[in-house]
Amino acid sequence: MSSNPMTTAPLISGPHAHSEESVAKVMATVMVALLPATLFGFWAYGWPAIFLFTITLLSTLAGEAIGLQLAGKPQRLFLLDGSAILTGWLLALSLPPWAPWWVGVVGGLLATLIGKQIFGGIGQNLFNPAMLARVALLISFPVEMTQWVGPHPITTAAAPGFLDGLAITFSGIPNVDSVTGASILGHAKTELTRGIGLTSSLPGHYDATAFSLGTVAGSMGETSGVLLLLGGIVLLMRKVITWHIPVAMLGSVILLSAIFHHVNPERFADPLFHLMAGGMMLGAFFIATDMVTSPTGRIGQLVFGIGCGVLVWVIRTFGAFPEGVAFAVLLMNAATPLIDHYLRPRIYGRRRDGRPLELAERKES
């Protein structure tokens, strides 16, 4: 900032009024919007989920603190802006709820150190840090990252107690194979590769109501599509995000899956399945809309959302991995600078190409 021209500017100029928004308030609103789905995750997966969530958040903060220290930036200001907590929060929601403690530690440190601080801290990162960490974990620890447990509601006898929960998080799940299984997306993919079509593989495994509510096996905070949608609506109403990215993303997934499902229901899942399975809702409202890594212009946001939607569907349908939200968002993150460069809004009094409006257009036709 030594070349900051402000130091040479003579006097303060306007505006002298402000909307009183702040980075911390924006982040806090997102956290509030995440709360319903998060609490549901705590309820459904019990103490292990709560421990893993806490560990992930603390690790993310630790990574941020180390990064700030190395960069010689003020700790208090940036640790309290809420961005690191939010990153850890989102990462935790995308993890298998009973994953071991070190998954949270490695993921959290990766997210803020590699995903954010290396790029120069808040606002500078090209990729969504939570998704970067998630993908890195998935590639490095494929077993731990795909051990999904079904719901063990904390209010029921099936739930592990506090001490059992500690044991699960810190020394592994006893009788792993009896409590864990594939996610629905993984199940469908495996069956398809064995030549078993969706109409035979899904019944008994997939119930649209349970999937919408989230009482199924899956990531800590991704399963409840309905609660995530509620959170998304909160974000829209508080104007933290605009409709462009989620609508474009969900819309393109719905459109593609509807067309292909109509053509071949054996091979292609229906739209509701795509919406409610995996990280689609969390992705559309909370991940793809990450401000730092998505375009700032409205048209750019539409293109970005469509890109995310198409990629998720393609990866889920044709890719090697059963789930594609993280990959899709990361790929589109890489395209964001380009999108923002080419899809700028039209300037008042100018044509799209930047030339002044023609005389002929002056007299409104």
Add this chain to the structure above:
Amino acid sequence: MKLFRFRGGVHPHGHKLLSNQQEIDVLPLPRRLYVPVQQHIGVPAQPVVVPGQKVLKGELIAAAQGTLSAAVHAPTSGTVVEIGPFTAPHPSGLPVTTIIIDSDGEDRWCDEQAHNTDPFSLTPQEISDRVAAAGIVGMGGATFPSALKLHLGHKQRVHTLIINGGECEPYLTCDDRLMRESADTVIDGVRIMVHAIGLEGASIAIEDNKPQAYAAMRSAAEPYPEIRVVRVPSLYPMGSEKQMIQFLTGIEVPAGTRSAEIGLLVHNVATAHAIHEAVRFARPLVSRVVTVSGGAVRNKRNLQVPIGTLVQELFDYCGLVENPARLIMGGPMMGQVIPHTRVPVVKGTSGIIALSQRELGEMQTMPCIRCGRCVGACPVGLMPLELMARVRAADFDGAIDYGLHDCISCGSCAYVCPSHLPLTQFFNFAKGELVTRDVEKRKNDYTRKLAADRQARLQREAEEKKRAAAERKAARAAAKAAKATEQETQA
């Protein structure tokens, strides 16, 4: 009437109730007035009085220099005590030639009996002459000489006249009160303008947060169907000329063009009032309504203030509850910071806002989080974050490519920025820098031209010398030859 919309915009808290509840109050006559000779865009006026000279209210004290200039009149009767540089309300805080008048307390007009003229018997030229003689400038803050605008309007076949009663800036209520209390005279001023430009009618746009003003103007305009009073939503920057045009007509003023060139003219309601006074009663613009508001002010209100009154006098009258954290002339969105209270009120001063420390708030700036709110808020369609990145890197060409010259400095982007980045300040800085560079460049070009001219002149002179020498030589030779011939013949 069909309305359109403009892009972006913000809804700042209005703070209008602070000052719009009471009638316009008349400020007791100050003892001393400081009247700058430049209160408008264009060439400064030339003083026509000397220290020691007695003047009457409304007497010309500085004459306009050409059409892009505005005359200045004595705001009260008294004695000119000094003519010299004095702090002017300008962000640079640089002094401007100022005529200082000690009031004699009588406030006597130069023509005691104001004559009443029927403006509709005058020709357009006569009207714009009277407006010019009254020294009227755009009172919404733009301060462009109004006579020139009318004159151009008449010449350039303006087809639409818009009267701006938007007053979209927070805190300001002077136009609101003026419309409530003097709707008839404002409407009269509008009709005079319509006549002067040779139009069929005009539209007066009033934001919907001023229902009383709207009602008063509506009923005052009742007898004149050609005057439409239009209610527009309260959306900042509705009062910005280009945005208002777009909202009312759907037309965008092409980049690099003035609105008059495409047949559109926008005047402010206070200007309309001043035109009424000038044309009907030959009263020059010597006072105006000023909103005195802000958290630091005790009795927030609107005051009728003689031009040249020091801001300090307004505070003495209204009282302060605390030391103002910031003083602004105009509204808080686009107004100018004034360095201290010894700055005079000028023709374009719509308000004096003394913000308290609490209102200013604590603004911890953070890095840009690319939230895109600035992009959504910009009424021009710029990407302020990208623009800022380029200005920061001193990449002015890049900034121009991203629309620096299209930015209207409305402050909407900075208003919404959650990182509290002083976006608009960056843009104003960059624009200033470009102007300076432009001036530098023109200076350099001029110097280069002078040098080139000199070179050419020297060369020309050298050639001339050579030619002269050659001619002399030839003449000598010819003379010699002639002499020889003569001798021969004599021989």
